[in-house]
Amino acid sequence: MTALLEVGDLTVRLRLGDEHREVITGTTFQIAAGEAMGLVGESGSGKSMTAKAIARLLPAGAQVSGSVTFDGADVLALQGAELRRHRARVAVVFQDPRAHINPVRRIDDFMTESLRILGDVPRAEARRRAAAALEEVGIDDPAKRLRQFPHELSGGMLQRVMIATALLSEPRLLLADECTTALDVTTQAEVMAILDDLRRDRGLAMLFITHDLELAGAVCDRTTVVYAGQIVETRSSQRLHDDPLHPYSAALVQARPDITATAPRLNAIPGRPVSAFEAPGGCRFAPRCPHALDSCREHDQQITELDAGRVRCERAADLRGRLLASYSPGPSSPGEAAHA
Amino acid sequence: MPDEPILSVRGLRKEFGAHVAVDDLSFDLHEGRSLAVVGESGSGKTTVARMIVGLERPTAGVIVACRRDRSRPARGGAERKRRGREVQIVFQDPYASLDPRQSGAVLVDEVLRVHHNHDAATRRRITGELADLVGLDQRQINALPRDLSGGQRQRLAIARALATDPRVLILDESVAALDVSIQAQVLNVLADIRDERGISYILISHDLAVVRQLTDDAVVMRKGVVVEHGPTGRLLDDPQHPYTRMLRASVPGPGWKPTRTLRTSPAAQ
């Protein structure tokens, strides 16, 4: 079965003044129809830019190479009416709802706009569909909410509105870019549940972008970890969490404190996350990796298949099964901690 | 008096016009122990922190730190400074909590000069000790904030807070804005500092995992009111109040699946 979304060797360089800086390097992955994949990374990993590349929302002057194929169409080559249709079929929900909604227009204007303009749906019908969508995301009294302005709604409610709006155009792929990061944890759980339900009901595929490995694991069957613009591991969420193959995935798993028990210290790796253009040659994670050898620093790492997943580490087979136990919590010295 | 708390709050209340941000909060913090104030947005937890350090004036209630009452604004520079030597704070945003024109060395030096009469050599020595304590090297302590990363800036903010050797340090979501791998480093630094200096933390946070890592006791707030309090471990393993249960149940973890709460429940909106 051909995948709904196929990203092949995607490389993105952003313009900064006269220069271009690489933020995504040679990224390849697929998402099947109805599948949810988590994309997990920290600052500089390029995860948000990946979503923007798929939705054709990159900033002006960005250089893109490689291929993005959605439902058979070459996304990077789309223009005009086809591009608009593409944006209806690939819906995006961003982190800060208030930054993506016009504060001087009412909610119903915002929600029905694309339906009326692109779909030629009459206003009354569009409003009916909007009200139905608000009900689905758990908003009471949709008629009242539709007449309100964005500032009258809380962050959590506004994010539900954004999700409802995203679903109005009957998309086949949802790109969720840190869409719950700015929400309270209880609201986050609620919004995640809504996304999960709606996704299953509609057979919607989803690319769920987050810095929270466990959150991705909760709603996505498959998780991809990115570092410095490259994919470092792709595996089933469960296995990635229990038995990571890449040292960075292991570091992410161990960086979070355990809520069920108190440990005196955490297994923290030194240094700070870097972007693709700041990373050294050879393995980009090597400066922070406790298992790095000279050969790691010399060779650009390639993706290999291992244990029903893919990993970018030449030592993965050797290190397998040992990564979670390996970071020893010693006293932090100025040298170790100083890089962050 | 070994049993007297280093910081104690009784009946603390803050009103902003008609809105009650904090209502009847009481707790004790004992020396060497750490306390979490847990809540979501609108819980009043940040207002509590601001009242304790004097940035906000309580409408009612008593705050006592290091055996001195600080419920009313300080009278005079000497008292203001003394309070600054007792309780300090580290804020959430690493990009706004440092004066962009001052390097770490300069800012620590200024804090020391305002409080003490040390000579230059002593100040340099103390600056060096603080830099070591938070894990900043020579280059970083002499760099301007704009040349430092988020994690490094927070370390500098911690160093500044510790410059006067306070007994209590309030951490107002101090690691929330950091990348996960950096957060772990800074949490370790905080643990080391506590071991070395015996300082007491008040951690303001919504992140239950961090709360578990760093604190002995916790107070859970919702819309300005305390709904539950107790030892952190017990609170998280066996929460009693429905709100605490809901908070705990909202934390992603192995085997966790998000579920929708009742639509009409006020907590859900």
Next chain:
Amino acid sequence: MSVLTVNHVARRRARLGALGWASLAVVTAAVLLAILGPALRPFDPNLADLSFANVGPYGAHVLGFDGQGRDLLSRLFVGARTTLSGAAFVALVAIVAGSLIAVVTAWFGGIVDATASAALDVLFAFPGILLAVVAAAILGPGLLSAGLALAVAYIPYVTRVLRGAALKERAMAYVAALEVQGFSAWRLCLRHLLPNISGLIIAQGTILFGFAMVDLAAVSFLGLGVQSPQADWGVMISDGKSGLLQGYPLESLSAAVSIVAVVSAVTFLGERLEARAKESRR
């Protein structure tokens, strides 16, 4: 954190560009003229010979003569000092007073802010030139009364811009952190708040300088500022009125072009400075 703001990426500073360098050259020339003008002038600016009235360029008299037969170039050179120092005086007074009020109202807020804002709102209603006319009527005409009146008229504009920046700075976490350290309001305003808006203050000052030059020239044109026969570019425009009507535009024109050139250059530089001030934060 967007990858484009990673800290050790080289910061892009607003570049000066060709226009910027040209402006800098003009401003430098003007400043030099203000300082050295009286020493460099080729002829006595006050020596009037009516037989040469309105005569065009003639030998060493590069620009010719004004309506009174005085060497035009020398009057321009000497007039630079009065014109430029007058404008500088106005800008300085307005900036200093405006910054002080902005910082104090931003710091204390509440009733202090409300009262000051109300007072400034009243002041907004008076155009500078009107105040200059009133000042001339009360204190007598002259550069000082005109200058003070204009400075006072400018204060609300300065304060409006700077108060916004000061309020934003006041709300920053580092100010709160230093308050908790026990720093006095004095130290915080002087050593932390002011320096962090200094880029904006300087930028505003240069822009104000441009406005002041034009307004002072207008006031002098009306006969209320610098008085004839003192050489001053505004006065020269006024003095050249009759010559203009008779077809001898050089006196008014040369003074006007000088004013326009300096004002444009200073304003352009001021806006560049403002852009840099905003950009170099964080």
